[in-house]
Amino acid sequence: MVNGPMTPIPVKAKPSPVDPVIPSVSLGEPPLGFREVLLREGPEGFARAIRQHQGLLLMDTTFRDAHQSLLATRVRTHDLKKIAPYVSHNFSNLFSLENWGGATFDVAMRFLSECPWKRLQELRALIPNVPFQMLLRGANAVGYTNYPDNAVFKFCEVAKENGMDIFRVFDSLNYIPNMLLGMEAAGAAGGVVEAAISYTGDVSDPMRQKYSLDYYLKLADELVKAGTHILSIKDMAGLLKPQASRLLIEALRDRFPDIPIHVHTHDTAGAGVAAMLACAQAGADIVDVAVDSMAGMTSQPSMGAIVACTKGTKLDTGISLDKVFDYSEYWEVARGLYAPFDCTATMKSGNADVYENEIPGGQYTNLHFQAHSMGLGNKFKEVKKAYTEANKLLGDLIKVTPSSKIVGDLAQFMVQNSLSLAEVEKRADELSFPLSVVEFLQGHIGIPHGGFPEPFRSKVLKSLPRIEGRPGASLPPMDFEALESGLRAAHGDEITPEDVMSAAMYPKVFQEFKEFTSTFGPVDCLNTRLFLDGPKIAEEFQVELERGKILHIKALALGDLNKSGQREVFFELNGQLRSVLVKDTAAMKEMHFHPKALKDVRGQVGAPMPGKVVEVKVKAGQKVEKGQPLCVLSAMKMETVVNSPISGIISKVHVNADSSLEGEDLILEITE
Numbered sequence: 001m002v003n004g005p006m007t008p009i010p011v012k013a014k015p016s017p018v019d020p021v022i023p024s025v026s027l028g029e030p031p032l033g034f035r036e037v038l039l040r041e042g043p044e045g046f047a048r049a050i051r052q053h054q055g056l057l058l059m060d061t062t063f064r065d066a067h068q069s070l071l072a073t074r075v076r077t078h079d080l081k082k083i084a085p086y087v088s089h090n091f092s093n094l095f096s097l098e099n100w101g102g103a104t105f106d107v108a109m110r111f112l113s114e115c116p117w118k119r120l121q122e123l124r125a126l127i128p129n130v131p132f133q134m135l136l137r138g139a140n141a142v143g144y145t146n147y148p149d150n151a152v153f154k155f156c157e158v159a160k161e162n163g164m165d166i167f168r169v170f171d172s173l174n175y176i177p178n179m180l181l182g183m184e185a186a187g188a189a190g191g192v193v194e195a196a197i198s199y200t201g202d203v204s205d206p207m208r209q210k211y212s213l214d215y216y217l218k219l220a221d222e223l224v225k226a227g228t229h230i231l232s233i234k235d236m237a238g239l240l241k242p243q244a245s246r247l248l249i250e251a252l253r254d255r256f257p258d259i260p261i262h263v264h265t266h267d268t269a270g271a272g273v274a275a276m277l278a279c280a281q282a283g284a285d286i287v288d289v290a291v292d293s294m295a296g297m298t299s300q301p302s303m304g305a306i307v308a309c310t311k312g313t314k315l316d317t318g319i320s321l322d323k324v325f326d327y328s329e330y331w332e333v334a335r336g337l338y339a340p341f342d343c344t345a346t347m348k349s350g351n352a353d354v355y356e357n358e359i360p361g362g363q364y365t366n367l368h369f370q371a372h373s374m375g376l377g378n379k380f381k382e383v384k385k386a387y388t389e390a391n392k393l394l395g396d397l398i399k400v401t402p403s404s405k406i407v408g409d410l411a412q413f414m415v416q417n418s419l420s421l422a423e424v425e426k427r428a429d430e431l432s433f434p435l436s437v438v439e440f441l442q443g444h445i446g447i448p449h450g451g452f453p454e455p456f457r458s459k460v461l462k463s464l465p466r467i468e469g470r471p472g473a474s475l476p477p478m479d480f481e482a483l484e485s486g487l488r489a490a491h492g493d494e495i496t497p498e499d500v501m502s503a504a505m506y507p508k509v510f511q512e513f514k515e516f517t518s519t520f521g522p523v524d525c526l527n528t529r530l531f532l533d534g535p536k537i538a539e540e541f542q543v544e545l546e547r548g549k550i551l552h553i554k555a556l557a558l559g560d561l562n563k564s565g566q567r568e569v570f571f572e573l574n575g576q577l578r579s580v581l582v583k584d585t586a587a588m589k590e591m592h593f594h595p596k597a598l599k600d601v602r603g604q605v606g607a608p609m610p611g612k613v614v615e616v617k618v619k620a621g622q623k624v625e626k627g628q629p630l631c632v633l634s635a636m637k638m639e640t641v642v643n644s645p646i647s648g649i650i651s652k653v654h655v656n657a658d659s660s661l662e663g664e665d666l667i668l669e670i671t672e
Contacts, residue, residue, distance in 0.1 A: 001534040001558060002567050002582040006516075007074075007111045008610075008635075011345040011369075015529045016336030023326040025085045033092035033129035038165055043192040046131075047229040050095065050260040050285055056315040057286040058307075059133060059262070060091065061300045062331065063099035063123075066290035069266065069298040069361045072341040072369070073107040076528055077119040079337065083330050084126035090323040092129050095262075095286045096166050099123055100159075101134030103362070103401075105142040106506055109513040112531075114524040117162055117498035124163030131165040131192070137401065138171035138182035139446075139472045143505050144402045146444065146471040151478045151504050152181060156189035158501045168264075170196040170234050172403035175446030176222055177470040183226055194262060195228035198398045199235040200358055204244040210396055210450060213251055220252055230260045230286075235275075236360040236400040238266035238298075242278035253283030262286040265301065266361030269352040272301030273309065280315050291324065293332035297350045298343065298361035304328065337528040343368065357384045358391065363404045370412070370609070370635065379415060386411035389421040394440070395453035402436075402445060409434040412640060416608060428459035432629040434641055443467035478504055491518075561587050595654065595666045602646055603670040607661040611635030615657055622650045624670065631655065631667055648672040 038046040067075040108116040141155045167186035171178040186193045201211035263279045276287040288300050295302035304324045343365040371380045390410035441457045487495045503510040525543050535555040543551045559568035566581045597606025611633040624644045633640045648670040
């Protein structure tokens, strides 16, 4: 009520005032589903049952990738739990429900102030019959960096104990050593291993032969030889056209008649349904869909469309269209609660130019938001063109987290500094590239197909060290006992094995999450409108802390600003008058007014976009050259280096690490 949302809001839109209606669910136990087969027969028996199944099977991405692609991963457990019983009772014949991994782990703690493990536990209790599926970034687990091998193994073990069933394992470069580690970890935990080949290029185009049909078949050979239960094609940018789908899936089906094939795509260009039907006709067992109101554009193809198109054919999904409509209606209204994060605020349609720029679905919306927040909204076409050029500079990569972030960082860098591909190549030895680009060229995430681009790599790295082989192999094992005792010392004895795992994956994010919850309590109980927008004066609401333990709260009044920059907020709690003092950070900011950079003063360096300062690289009195990095800003998972526009001496620094800035806020001043 005092300071606005605690989570950064990319566009000025309010959550919808309408609550979704939860469709009715019959009493009693939900029908048995494929999870029962998995529990009874284990991963191998489960894979056999899937392969023998008549008709097309579906994985529903609504609980993860759909909202990761359309709503910046912001959907809260609160809204997933409401619809979970309906899914359990009416979609028991789904192959799986994707509800975890990818960016959800980080975003849950960082932006939603909720525990990702608790989400998994609560959904498992509500949906006992449908297998759960997660996305595991190979040796990166659910992070953006390489972890010691024992951390990846331990992560999979704890995930399996908490109810995860199927682990889709991929690597952002299709780098086999990284994939094998993730597969071994998921397999050792007792999970179903679904090795995913990330798809790029176009196997039906004879002019594009770096990623040819032969390349994919050789990769598949290695993954099947390594013991994958299911083989997956992960088309993260939606590049599969029907003809390419037929070629690829027929070739895989011929070579591996007994292995289930699972295809994932995004609908960015609008051809997703056609491509998935072509895959199914060519022999794929499972395709990914999202419920209609959460489908299309950068999300997955529509569940209703696939169900309707296969009805009455040998590919019939066995799913009732009427149930899909009710499920879709819930999400249509629930989506309105996330209006501040909805990609449709800035993006009105999909775009077939994805066949040229190959930007993954989840990143496409992120880049779009970012271009708008950096004031480059009208330059989004340039950002996409730069993305294509950045990809060429880096040697034509497979682009999916984290490699896609590296291409995106380089593209933003090129647009910000008005650099063409030729200029970057020519000046590679003098430009200050984003850290992610430098680390990629050092070998931090693995070795790309066809090797690193030369002479670009040597020019950028000069004498910097290079990693040979699998990056995680040289990392010492993580000491979980020491980590746990450190956490107990900091946060008390309530630390669980899941907390230890969260801290291992995201130490700083977990620390901030624990501090937040110790101050504000379990905000995951609040409904989404209250969480994002706070109550209106005189509004009454209920908060269910646990079953049967309900608080009745009524917001009464907001006091004036006192001398310490605080406001007294008055409310009723279960009929008793209460008040609490809240620091007004906006007023405090006005008291400590942050100046804006003046465009006509050459030495004033402003923030190119709203964001948080990650690192300040210079100090007052220091001599800097034109193009030298001054500080690093972070926003929406992208780091941006702010470089010096002129040569001179730093006269004053106005920010420090962790400062939150608006666009154009003054960072520092340079005198020539």
